[in-house]
Amino acid sequence: MTLHLADFTNPLPEVPEFASQPVGLLPPLNIAVFTETPAFAACVAGLGASRQFARVRMVVHEGGLKGALAAFVDAPAPQLLLIETDAAPQDLLEGLDALSEFCDPGTRLLLVGGDNDIALYRELIRRGVSDYLPRPVSVAGVLKSLADIASHHGVAAKGSLTAFVGASGGAGSSTVALNTAWLVGQAGHGMAGLIDLDLDFGTAGVSLALDASRGIAEALRAGANLDAQLLDGLFDSYDANLRVLAATDAAGLAQNPTTESVDHLSDLARSEGQSVMLDLPMIGNPLTRHALRSADRVVLTTTPDLAGLRNSRKMLDMIAEMRPDDPHPLVVLNKVGLSKRTEIGARDFAHTLGIALTATLPFDGKGFAHSTNLGRVHVATRAGRGAASALQPLVRALAGAGHPEKAAAKPLLQRLLHRG
Missing domain, CATH: 3.40.50.300 (P-loop containing nucleotide triphosphate hydrolases)
Structure with a gap:
C-alpha cells in the first residue's frame, strides 16, 4: 500500500497552557504508556505522582510505537494509550494502521511526537487519534489533554x-x-x-x-x-x-x-x-x-x-x-x-x-x-x-x-x- 502524504512542513502555532482552568481528578482509567525519551519518561513520572491520577491505573513501558505494536499482538489494549514516537510521518501512519488492528473501536490514543506540523495533526485526527502533542510537553499539558479525551469519549462531563x-x-x-x-x-x-x-x-x-x-x-x-x-x-x-x-x-x-x-x-x-x-x-x-x-x-x-x-x-x-x-x-x-x-x-x-x-x-x-x-x-x-x-x-x-x-x-x- 502506498500512502500519499500531505506536505508536513507548516509548523503548528504555539498553543498557550490552560493553567487557569485546573484539572480535577481523572475518572478511573487504565492507561498504557510507551516512552522513547528520558524527558518524556520524567513527565510520565510526574503524571503518576499528581493528585489527578489518584484513580488511574497506569502501566509504563519503553519502546514508543514499536513497543506498543509488540505489546498488543497477544494482549488486549487498554481503554487509553499514551505513546511517544520519533517516527517519520510515513512510518508513523503505517505504524498506526498496524496498531489499529489490535485495538478495540473504543480505545483512545494520545500521541506525543517531535513533528510540530498542522497537516500531520489533521491526518492523525482523521485516522482517529484523540490528540497529538508536539514536544516538549509538560505534566499540565498532558493532564489537560487526557481530561479532554475522558470528557469527550464515554465519560460524562461533571460539574465543578x-x-x-x-x-x-x-x-x-x-x-x-x-x-x-x-x-x-x-x-x-x-x-x-x-x-x-x-x-x-x-x-x-x-x-x-x-x-x-x-x-x-x-x-x-x-x-x-x-x-x-x-x-x-x-x-x-x-x-x-x-x-x-x-x-x-x-x-x-x-x-x-x-x-x-x-x-x-x-x-x-x-x-x-x-x-x-x-x-x-x-x-x-x-x-x-x-x-x-x-x-x-x-x-x-x-x-x-x-x-x-x-x-x-x-x-x-x-x-x-x-x-x-x-x-x-x-x-x-x-x-x-x-x-x-x-x-x-x-x-x-x-x-x-x-x-x-x-x-x-x-x-x-x-x-x-x-x-x-x-x-x-x-x-x-x-x-x-x-x-x-x-x-x-x-x-x-x-x-x-x-x-x-x-x-x-x-x-x-x-x-x-x-x-x-
Whole structure:
C-alpha cells in the first residue's frame, strides 16, 4: 500500500497552557504508556505522582510505537494509550494502521511526537487519534489533554467540585460555603449542591431548618451501591438555586467512611454538570485531607487577626504540598470589622500572607444569626445584600475556573483555527 502524504512542513502555532482552568481528578482509567525519551519518561513520572491520577491505573513501558505494536499482538489494549514516537510521518501512519488492528473501536490514543506540523495533526485526527502533542510537553499539558479525551469519549462531563475549609475553628467556613453555594446557583450555573462532610458537627441542615433525617450518613452507608436516584432523594432542596446533603448522626455509621465512598458520592452529585461545594471539618480529619487533594478548587476562610494569619500560612503550606501544581487556594477574609483594635487590615494581611485575597466579608453577626433563626440563606435576604456583594469576587473566580470540562470543549485544531 502506498500512502500519499500531505506536505508536513507548516509548523503548528504555539498553543498557550490552560493553567487557569485546573484539572480535577481523572475518572478511573487504565492507561498504557510507551516512552522513547528520558524527558518524556520524567513527565510520565510526574503524571503518576499528581493528585489527578489518584484513580488511574497506569502501566509504563519503553519502546514508543514499536513497543506498543509488540505489546498488543497477544494482549488486549487498554481503554487509553499514551505513546511517544520519533517516527517519520510515513512510518508513523503505517505504524498506526498496524496498531489499529489490535485495538478495540473504543480505545483512545494520545500521541506525543517531535513533528510540530498542522497537516500531520489533521491526518492523525482523521485516522482517529484523540490528540497529538508536539514536544516538549509538560505534566499540565498532558493532564489537560487526557481530561479532554475522558470528557469527550464515554465519560460524562461533571460539574465543578470546590472544597471549603477554615483556617481555624470559628473562622466561618461553613457560613461562607453555604452562602457561596446559593450564589453560584443563582448566577446561572444550575442548582448548586452543598455536601456537609462535617459528620459530627455540621450545621448546614440546622441553619436552613431542614428535616435531614437521612442525609449524608445514609449516602455513605450505601457505599458503592449509592446511585443517582437514591442520592437525589437524600438531598434536601432549599430552592431553585441550592440543594443540601446535610450532616446527620454519624453514630449510625458502622465504620468511618472510606475515601472511595466520598469520591463516589461527590461524582454522583455533580454527574449532571452541577457545581458541588464540600463543607469540610478541620484539616486533621482524613476525609478533609483527601477532599482537599481531590477538589477542583479550594476556598480557605480565615479571620483578620494574628491567629488567623498564622494558621492561614500553615494551611497554605500544607495545601501546597497536597496540590503542588495547582493554583493557590482562594482566600476569604471573614469577620472584617469584628475587633477593630486588634484587627489586621486586609492589605497588610494579604501582603504578609503572600497571596491576594479573593473576597473580604464584613462582620454581620446579627444579620447572619437572624437569617439562621428564620432558616434562610443570608445572601438570599434583603439584609444580606452586602454580604452577597462581598462574595461576588469568589463566585466569579469559581465560575471562571471551576468548569474545566466545559472550557475544554474545542479540540486542539479548532483552538488553532480560531486564533487570530
